[in-house]
Amino acid sequence: MKAAALTAPGRVETIRIPTPGYGRHDVLVRMTAVGLCGTDLAVVGGARPAPRLPWVLGHEGIGEIAAVGSAVRHLFEGETVAIEPNYCCGRCAQCAAGFTSGCTKRVAVGLDTPGVLAEYVSVPAEFVHAATREVDPRDLVCAEPLAVARTAVHRSGVRAGETSLVVGAGSQGLLVCLCLIDAGITPYVREPHEGRRALAVSLGAVPAEVTSGAPGEGSDTGAPPADHVFETAGVAEAAAWALRHAAPGGTVTFIGMSGAPLELTAHELVRRQLSLKGSLIYDHPRDFAETVALIEKGTLAPHRVLRAEFGLADAAAAFDAVGSTPGKCWINLAGTGGTG
Ligand SMILES: [Zn+2]
Ligand SMILES: [Zn+2]
Structure with a gap:
């Protein structure tokens, strides 16, 4: 499958990597859209060094469930989902208190574990939020920020x-x-x-x-x-x-x-x-779930902050545009791609 990765300091390329496997408690998501932000730029620029190269980028992702792990009961193939890209441990004192944004063992997607700018991504089911099929993907791709x-x-x-x-x-x-x-x-x-x-x-x-x-x-x-x-x-x-x-x-x-x-x-x-x-990120799972519900309501319409759309093949140009474009750059993986 194709993915957008950092291949050398400052260099973003579309590469081919194996489609990931998924465990009993995971779902395999076929990605449809990924938003880009300053955090991604910090990885590309080296301010937040990637653990290894090549490193798949991106953390603001949505898609459709392509396959479901055998222990997952609440998600189904074909559902539209948004990924909550901060995996708290669920066991430390902060997590026990519901203050998961303060988790000392938190794994951040795109920073500590490979990102979501790929055709398929395996995600722990606990961090996948289903949304109604009617939701505008341009709204749902804004769920994380x-x-x-x-x-x-x-x-x-x-x-x-x-x-x-x-x-x-x-x-x-x-x-x-x-x-x-x-x-x-x-x-x-x-x-x-x-x-x-x-x-x-x-x-x-x-x-x-x-x-x-x-x-x-x-x-x-x-x-x-x-x-x-x-x-x-x-x-x-x-x-x-x-x-x-x-x-x-x-x-x-x-x-x-x-x-x-x-x-x-x-x-x-x-x-x-x-x-x-x-204020650092959000607390799992409530803040993210409430945000997805707010997007489903349709009144806030966060797609209004999106400005520049790119295809996966144009990922390098998309990252170049993040710093200078008013509004948000995003990558459409759902098919047609964009003009940027
Ligand atoms: Zn972000
Ligand atoms: Zn924790």
């Missing part, structure tokens, strides 16, 4: 009537905007890239105007200080901006993972009574 966004919004505790600000309008920022709008909250969005900002605004976010006030005036936004700030960009400048624009008593939820220290003294944290939260 939407689960990240939705869980962060849920964990933040934001409520209708509170002011919210999303920093960064990459695909994660756009999905956070959609989750807030779906909850009846119109977010401000701060994004210096014009195309990404325009996309966020087209989805219903309000631009936090960046005006170039006189040096030292510090008035770089038309948005009011926010009760809830969501940092999605993962760069130091955005994290600093997020902290500056929280209202007194506000909560800053970090999804982006900048490697730089935060610019905040304990004095300032206490005086402004801020709460800082880090």
Whole structure:
């Protein structure tokens, strides 16, 4: 079968590998679509080194069940499914408490175990979520990043009537905007890239105007200080901006993972009574299952963040486009492929 793999540092190629076997508790999924994100780029670029080469990429995948392990009772051949690509151990103290995102033995697909950018993938049945056949595959392919966004919004505790600000309008920022709008909250969005900002605004976010006030005036936004700030960009400048624009008593939820220290003294944290939260992925299985159910409802329509479609043969071009394309790049394995 064909798969898209990292074959040398920075080099993505479509290769041929054996179709995987599957165990009693697994299902074999014929992949139909895979979304790409910054995490995949980090593997390609070497910031998150692949365990070996060639390394099959991708973690945001959907497909149809091609075969079912003999011990699997709740899934059937032909079903449409989304893959939850973080396999928690189910036995550690964090897992026992339902805090599986904190699992110390978690296996991340595409990082610790080979990815899903292949014609067939074997997946533990516990991490496969069936969806109705009627669901638009372009919506379902957003299930994984939407689960990240939705869980962060849920964990933040934001409520209708509170002011919210999303920093960064990459695909994660756009999905956070959609989750807030779906909850009846119109977010401000701060994004210096014009195309990404325009996309966020087209989805219903309000631009936090960046005006170039006189040096030292510090008035770089038309948005009011926010009760809830969501940092999605993962760069130091955005994290600093997020902290500056929280209202007194506000909560800053970090999804982006900048490697730089935060610019905040304990004095300032206490005086402004801020709460800082880090939100990593989602907790198994509820957060992912609820996200798939939300997609099935059809109101949130996350396909609106998809912009560039590629075929499996064009995987290298797809990865090249991830950093520069406003909205999300995805690979359609269902047949026709795309123009990119
Ligand atoms: Zn991702
Ligand atoms: Zn665990």
